[in-house]
Amino acid sequence: MNQHPNILFINTDQHSWDAISAYGNPYLHTPNIDLLHQNGVSFTKSYCTDPVCAAARSSWATGLYTSETGVPFNGGQLHPEIPDIGQVLKKGGYRAFHCGKWHVPGRDVRESFEVLYYGNDNIGAGGAAYYDSASTHAVADFLTNYDEKEPFYLQIGYIDPHDVCEYLHNHEEKRIPNPVEQGILSENELPPLPENFDYDIRETVLNRVCRRVDDALIHSRILKAVREWDELHWRYFRWNYYRFIEKVDAEIGRVLSLLQQTSFNDNTLIIFSADHGEACGSHQLFQKFALYEESVRVPFIVSCLREGISIEKERFDNTHFVSGVDLLPTVCDYANIETPEASQGMSLRPLVERNDTNWREHAYIESNYWGRAIITDQHKYITEYIPKTTEDFIPPGPDEKQLGLVQLFDKQNDPGENVNLAYEPNYQEVIDTCRDKLLKQESQLNRQKNVHNRPQNTITNWGNRLQDYWQNSK
């Protein structure tokens, strides 16, 4: 293998791990992502670091968790001293290119990358209908013209299926009839409700205040609309989500078709992943922001369409916990560049090549600043920090005394996360063990104060609402 392969990082937005036809999902058709799986290794226990765009992307860019990056939610600001993947690769002799969605606030993508395309007003959160095909055009132009001697790293940030958020926003102020009553679709064309449509209401306060109460902190107007939905509306929402994925799959297809016709095909490592998932009706939720599997578990495929890079074909790795922080060390490993010392991630290359390596025994996820999850082979432990009475804007943890409510799920016997076992006395030992893992993990993080006004305001406002809920529920 060339010591400095080209590296293509293709990412989608809001794409749950199982919304891929090669993984057995019968409700959509993704021949191009399937092609990546057929030529690579799919890590099925792959988790985002935080189920919201900017936060998860800040981890991709830095190899750090979101309480370290300064981007614990969409309005955060990346701490200026943290190096990003573009800077690291450039220093290592690569040409680092970016195309499409970036969404790492606080870092100008043009300072770290050579940018192929980033829209007229800089691409924000959504807009796949406009930006994704333009991104493909930009990549087509690049792949058919690049003739520099340096290897390239190119990251393509597709926005779909994030445009499903537009579908949801459209319900805020008008009633969209279900397509069956309009004669557009027949009922049997719609996917069923998810098996975990119902949920255990004993959730963390954070999830209730962010996603459940009338004046929920996040997208309460959509919440109000979906409360009026019948079963067919929910199923139509799922149907739409899968069409958005097919749309972005077709964009990926054009990139792969072109790559296959270029001289780069033999020596280009392709990594495919998504920033976070989509609840898609599970637990009667929409979008992300929650710590359930549909929102936090994402695809992660390492692939090469030819033989130039040693990667097994069509293999599922169902064993190892992968995190968004692993992108940077994996890219650095393949590029033969030293990974920044502070990175919390691990290179997947030994796993791809089936070499012995000590690997983590759990995944760690943060959410909405105060939310935390530890996922082991057997259990998922979700908890929250209670907002500080006097806020110092340093992300919470590790502080056992500040922990709030707990959700515990048996992943083997309850994969849909329907029954919260935290209130069963028999599970106290499991909870204690998971909590210890959480606290130990957090003791290894370099949490830094959020110094900018916007994140401080969000932390203050959300913290006050959470404090109110805690006070009133007493």
Add this chain to the structure above:
Amino acid sequence: MIESIPLHWSFDYNHGAQKPDYARELIELLHLYKDSSDSRNVNTVNGQHRRHVYQILPNYWHGYQRRNNQNESISIGEVVVERRQENGDLWKYNVRYINNTNGENLRYRFSCRDEIYRPLHENWNVEVHNSCTDIYSKLSWDGYLTSIPEIQLRINNTDITAGKIDNSLPLTCNWALFDVFPALVESNKEKVDSVDIAILDDLEQLRPKCRIGYLDTIESPISLVGYFLYGTGSLPSYWWVDANGNTVIVSSVFETLVLKEKMG
């Protein structure tokens, strides 16, 4: 009190970031085209010449920002669909799509046979210019149908296959649908069962199986017959046609095209 006129749900975006300008602007555009004096058929030596100009109104909630003056149009671009009939059985299309949001200015040139579903004919060309300031500034590609049959694209001298065609379905282009739906009205097929077709979206992306069918008929703000379109990789869009053979409104996930000017 234009804002109070109810719009059909399929193109009602009189809310969110656009409120209440979306309805006002949409209805003003409809009146503009209705009052247009140049509605006669224009005959050339070889046949008809038709030209329709559409304003692009934004549907999207997220990230929509009106540029400059709040009193200016919410329009984010324009589409010009121009076609000439040649030799009786072919329509030559020349379509321009200008989008101020993503910076792309596209020109599509292609031909279709003069049949209801406007089957795509032989070869085509697309030119894209990008007004954004980053590296990507332009791209063009040629496309053609092979005898296999499949769709081939040539981009900067690199040939790729854009997909195999199922010969049992008519293959057309989304920009020819501006004439397909009026043809359905004209042939009194407007209320027949839905029909499967294949669409080469923007002359580059094959949607191998799409469905079109009758949606509804409305009398306000003007009299229109509506159709739906969806398929693999294709979110539902809604196409509204007047009694004179004009596609007047096309509403999809992110934008609504509203006819503002026509010839032929």
